[in-house]
Amino acid sequence: xxxxxxxxxxxxxxxxxxxxxxxxxxxxxxxxxxxxxxxxxxxxxxxxxxxxxxxxxxxxxxxxxxxxxxxxxxxxxxxxxxxxxxxxxxxxxxxxxxxxxxxxxxxxxxxxxxxxxxxxxxxxxxxxxxxxxxxxxxxxxxxxxxxxxxxxxxxxxxxxxxxxxxxxxxxxxxxxxxxxxxxxxxxxxxxxxxxxxxxxxxxxxxxxxxxxxxxxxxxxxxxxxxxxxxxxxxxxxxxxxxxxxxxxxxxx
Amino acid sequence: xxxxxxxxxxxxxxxxxxxxxxxxxxxxxxxxxxxxxxxxxxxxxxxxxxxxxxxxxxxxxxxxxxxxxxxxxxxxxxxxxxxxxxxxxxxxxxxxxxxxxxxxxxxxxxxxxxxxxxxxxxxxxxxxxxxxxxxxxxxxxxxxxxxxxxxxxxxxxxxxxxxxxxxxxxxxxxxxxxxxxxxxxxxxxxxxxxxxxxxxxxxxx
Numbered sequence: 001x002x003x004x005x006x007x008x009x010x011x012x013x014x015x016x017x018x019x020x021x022x023x024x025x026x027x028x029x030x031x032x033x034x035x036x037x038x039x040x041x042x043x044x045x046x047x048x049x050x051x052x053x054x055x056x057x058x059x060x061x062x063x064x065x066x067x068x069x070x071x072x073x074x075x076x077x078x079x080x081x082x083x084x085x086x087x088x089x090x091x092x093x094x095x096x097x098x099x100x101x102x103x104x105x106x107x108x109x110x111x112x113x114x115x116x117x118x119x120x121x122x123x124x125x126x127x128x129x130x131x132x133x134x135x136x137x138x139x140x141x142x143x144x145x146x147x148x149x150x151x152x153x154x155x156x157x158x159x160x161x162x163x164x165x166x167x168x169x170x171x172x173x174x175x176x177x178x179x180x181x182x183x184x185x186x187x188x189x190x191x192x193x194x195x196x197x198x199x200x201x202x203x204x205x206x207x208x209x210x211x212x213x214x215x216x217x218x219x220x221x222x223x224x225x226x227x228x229x230x231x232x233x234x235x236x237x238x239x240x241x242x243x244x245x246x247x248x249x250x251x252x
Numbered sequence: 253x254x255x256x257x258x259x260x261x262x263x264x265x266x267x268x269x270x271x272x273x274x275x276x277x278x279x280x281x282x283x284x285x286x287x288x289x290x291x292x293x294x295x296x297x298x299x300x301x302x303x304x305x306x307x308x309x310x311x312x313x314x315x316x317x318x319x320x321x322x323x324x325x326x327x328x329x330x331x332x333x334x335x336x337x338x339x340x341x342x343x344x345x346x347x348x349x350x351x352x353x354x355x356x357x358x359x360x361x362x363x364x365x366x367x368x369x370x371x372x373x374x375x376x377x378x379x380x381x382x383x384x385x386x387x388x389x390x391x392x393x394x395x396x397x398x399x400x401x402x403x404x405x406x407x408x409x410x411x412x413x414x415x416x417x418x419x420x421x422x423x424x425x426x427x428x429x430x431x432x433x434x435x436x437x438x439x440x441x442x443x444x445x446x447x448x449x450x451x452x453x454x455x456x457x
Contacts (some may be wrong), residue, residue: 044387052429177447219399230362232450233434240433247370
């Protein structure tokens with residue numbers, strides 16, 4: 001009986017000592033740690049701050065013309081493209097829109113394939129090739145995507161970038177929107193690789209291009225509007241947004 | 253006798269051990285995983301919208317409640333400073349305060365518009381978290397719209413044991429970087445006061 005009592009007594013004593021000891025230990029250490037944290041956070045903030053670029057990297061020598069075309073494209077969206085896309089979206093069933101988008105994606109696969117190869121991205125190129133073969137046959141001319149391939153989004157502008165060509169200057173084109181000297185040259189060269197460019201009747205060729213744009217816009221017809229709502233300076237938002245998207249794509 | 257001696261040693265050891273576990277637990281709990289935090293805030297936000305839609309509250313009171321939640325998630329002070337960029341130093345103390353105020357209102361409102369729209373039409377998929385180190389992380393989400401998918405990444409920092417968002421990347425476009433360029437361009441020709449006026453005008457609309 002006595003030893004049992006002794007045992008419990010010592011146990012309680014040790015428990016009491018340890019319970020005193022452990023919290024006081026963590027109390028002592030915490031304020032010290034927080035002090036260190038504040039300077040660490042400041043360091044972290046300056047580190048993050050430095051990760052953002054301070055000056056726009058691309059010059060804009062034609063800013064007045066660019067702004068005029070930006071304004072034109074803006075009005076073109078609100079008065080023509082958006083109402084047309086909304087009407088189209090209303091009458092066209094969703095699966096059709098998706099299928100038409102697949103078709104246009106598939107038919108430009110050879111361009112992406114060539115650019116993958118030019119950039120030495122052979123795995124992506126192989127995927128594009130496989131996708132093109134399967135989708136064109138089993139996928140019924142590309143209207144379906146049984147290969148489950150995500151388009152690589154490679155183009156000649158990016159290929160030129162990989163070879164060290166700079167953006168040059170910023171440009172806004174009527175109907176086509178933001179681009180740069182390099183990317184517009186790339187797009188023009190890509191144009192000659194596109195099968196639709198060999199349709200002899202230019203009106204039909206333009207009509208198909210317009211339809212492609214209409215279908216694409218109808219997939220998310222309010223995208224441009226959402227973007228503009230978050231703008232303080234819409235022109236600069238567009239310019240920086242375009243350059244960021246391109247930089248991201250070149251990295252991929 | 254021997255057994256008792258062993259008990260004398262083991263019993264306090266077990267006590268110490270279990271106590272240290274109890275002591276360690278609350279410390280770990282204070283710094284939640286970044287993805288968990290983001291998801292929790294979104295779930296809370298959607299809950300508010302659901303309750304509001306069933307009780308026919310006016311939009312303004314719903315907004316007020318949602319504001320409390322996004323303040324918990326976004327580090328608006330830091331976002332404002334980052335967006336002002338190198339020009340931040342040229343702001344007076346009053347201008348700094350006012351800029352943070354109006355820009356927070358602007359960002360919060362555009363973001364809440366998107367959240368309310370997303371709740372009605374889209375689905376958010378929590379994709380993955382990429383913990384760069386114990387202070388920095390990126391949480392990737394996908395917004396599934398009717399016909400398209402938009403990747404939205406949240407750059408987060410761990411400040412005072414809480415993960416907070418300091419930048420949002422939509423389709424690879426950093427919003428902080430984008431505003432930084434917009435503001436840098438405005439501040440080339442105009443004083444900070446005018447910039448604040450411009451944002452204020454947007455807030456009234």
